[in-house]
Amino acid sequence: MIALIGWCLFGLCAGLVSRLLTPGHARIGFVGTSLLGILGSFVGGAVTSLLNDNRIDLHTLQPAGFLGAVAGGIIVLMIPRILLSSKGS
Numbered sequence: 338m339i340a341l342i343g344w345c346l347f348g349l350c351a352g353l354v355s356r357l358l359t360p361g362h363a364r365i366g367f368v369g370t371s372l373l374g375i376l377g378s379f380v381g382g383a384v385t386s387l388l389n390d391n392r393i394d395l396h397t398l399q400p401a402g403f404l405g406a407v408a409g410g411i412i413v414l415m416i417p418r419i420l421l422s423s424k425g426s
Contacts, residue, residue: 348374351403355410363414373410380412381405 349367351374356363365373381401383393401409 344375345371347403347406348372348378350374351377351406352410354407355414358407359411359414361418373413374406375400377408377410377413378402378406379409381407381409384409384412 348371352370352372353374355373355377356365356370363369378400379398382399382405385401385405386398387393400406
């Protein structure tokens with residue numbers, strides 16, 4: 338139970354920083370911000386794995402630290418914006 342609370346707090350902090358560093362306004366709320374940080378941590382871990390090993394192994398995917406989670410959160414926030422802007426062009 339303590340680990341779950343820790344992940345939620347970590348995700349909230351990383352998600353808040355990701356949202357602050359990303360231009361525009363994301364209306365995702367408190368829970369969405371926490372999930373953004375948690376998902377960002379795994380995206381950051383995947384990017385780190387890709388840079389270090391030139392591959393992503395889903396069986397050994399590890400969450401990243403705080404900076405990786407923030408970078409991953411920014412990537413997660415930017416993906417829909419990039420997809421929606423390319424559709425409109």
